[in-house]
Amino acid sequence: MAMLIAADAELTRRSKASALTVWYDADGDLMYGDTDWSPTPAEPLIAVTIDEWQDVWGNYPEALDYAVRIAILGRKVGIKLRLVTHLPTLDSLGTPKLRQPLTAGNNIAFRTTERSAGYVINLPADPNDIPAVWPDEPGVPTSGMGYLKGVEERAAMFRGWAPEPQKIATRWAKRGTPAVVSDEAAEHIGPAYTQWRERLAARRRGELPPVPGVTDDAETTTATTPAAKAKPQKKGSTANAVAPAKANFGKPPAQTGPGFDQLLTATATGSTPARGDKKKAVLAFLETEGQATTGIIAARLGMPLSTVSSTLKRAAEKGEVVDLGHGAWGSAQLAAAS
Numbered sequence: 480m481a482m483l484i485a486a487d488a489e490l491t492r493r494s495k496a497s498a499l500t501v502w503y504d505a506d507g508d509l510m511y512g513d514t515d516w517s518p519t520p521a522e523p524l525i526a527v528t529i530d531e532w533q534d535v536w537g538n539y540p541e542a543l544d545y546a547v548r549i550a551i552l553g554r555k556v557g558i559k560l561r562l563v564t565h566l567p568t569l570d571s572l573g574t575p576k577l578r579q580p581l582t583a584g585n586n587i588a589f590r591t592t593e594r595s596a597g598y599v600i601n602l603p604a605d606p607n608d609i610p611a612v613w614p615d616e617p618g619v620p621t622s623g624m625g626y627l628k629g630v631e632e633r634a635a636m637f638r639g640w641a642p643e644p645q646k647i648a649t650r651w652a653k654r655g656t657p658a659v660v661s662d663e664a665a666e667h668i669g670p671a672y673t674q675w676r677e678r679l680a681a682r683r684r685g686e687l688p689p690v691p692g693v694t695d696d697a698e699t700t701t702a703t704t705p706a707a708k709a710k711p712q713k714k715g716s717t718a719n720a721v722a723p724a725k726a727n728f729g730k731p732p733a734q735t736g737p738g739f740d741q742l743l744t745a746t747a748t749g750s751t752p753a754r755g756d757k758k759k760a761v762l763a764f765l766e767t768e769g770q771a772t773t774g775i776i777a778a779r780l781g782m783p784l785s786t787v788s789s790t791l792k793r794a795a796e797k798g799e800v801v802d803l804g805h806g807a808w809g810s811a812q813l814a815a816a817s
Contacts, residue, residue: 480535481678483545484692485671486527486558489660490549491783492667493522493556516557523658527553528561536573539693541789543573548785550580559584566593567600589625589639602626603634692757692786693793757782761790762810765800770809 500513536542564571582601590609623639670691681688777787801809
């Protein structure tokens with residue numbers, strides 16, 4: 480999940496920088512916006528690969544919003560998305576919005592037991608038709624056989640590389656020099672990128688590190704043992720959610736201390752709030768305005784729509800905001816006060 484958040488933040492940064500790029504055409508006229516992205520040492524191609532995708536969005540429903548945005552907009556700024564699942568069906572993808580942008584790129588499918596797989600990923604043949612064993616060699620499996628389709632709609636059957644012994648296969652993962660993002664990008668992305676090694680080390684110790692922007696609230700950062708782990712809410716769950724109340728969502732009394740005005744000023748001047756401040760800004764906005772839609776909040780605070788949406792969903796599960804339906808949200812404090 481942190482990988483998606485980091486990629487989304489870098490997508491936003493690169494998109495803004497691309498929009499401000501100026502250049503001259505063959506006639507000497509000044510043009511705006513970079514339309515021909517190419518990788519550089521400072522801005523390398525970023526490939527986001529997520530295995531067992533159905534488990535990721537099943538535990539974190541907001542992952543779907545991030546994935547759709549990256550799949551649609553990422554290719555323009557050198558960020559591509561790879562989703563891996565055992566069964567390429569619409570149910571496994573989580574949303575039909577992902578089908579078109581994903582099938583427009585490269586697709587690989589091994590033999591499946593579901594006939595709809597070929598249709599979902601737009602293959603000229605169905606991987607389900609590949610026999611489980613070789614016809615002329617009874618008992619010998621066709622492991623690794625599948626179909627590969629490129630961006631030019633050319634498809635071909637292929638056979639995957641047979642894994643070598645574990646101690647030798649690791650050599651493939653250690654070849655080459657991994658690219659790193661620039662210091663500017665790392666600072667903009669924040670802990671989702673800069674602390675990934677620390678999170679990996681914690682998992683290898685059997686701990687449950689917080690995910691920046693998802694489980695980095697104070698009440699969830701101390702869970703390091705299996706008994707203390709809180710199971711993420713499934714999509715559609717109503718546990719801990721506040722039912723829409725019949726309340727008068729008028730404007731509250733004047734706020735004291737750092738609140739919406741200060742946070743809005745920070746976003747308006749171009750600085751990006753820290754991930755904890757983003758949630759504070761959203762809650763402060765609702766406490767000031769009473770109620771608003773996701774789009775209005777995103778526009779006023781200058782945040783990506785997917786960030787505001789996921790923040791509101793998590794806040795609703797904790798009873799910090801009220802889901803009024805049809806994309807509208809209200810302040811839980813005002814609802815309780817009324």
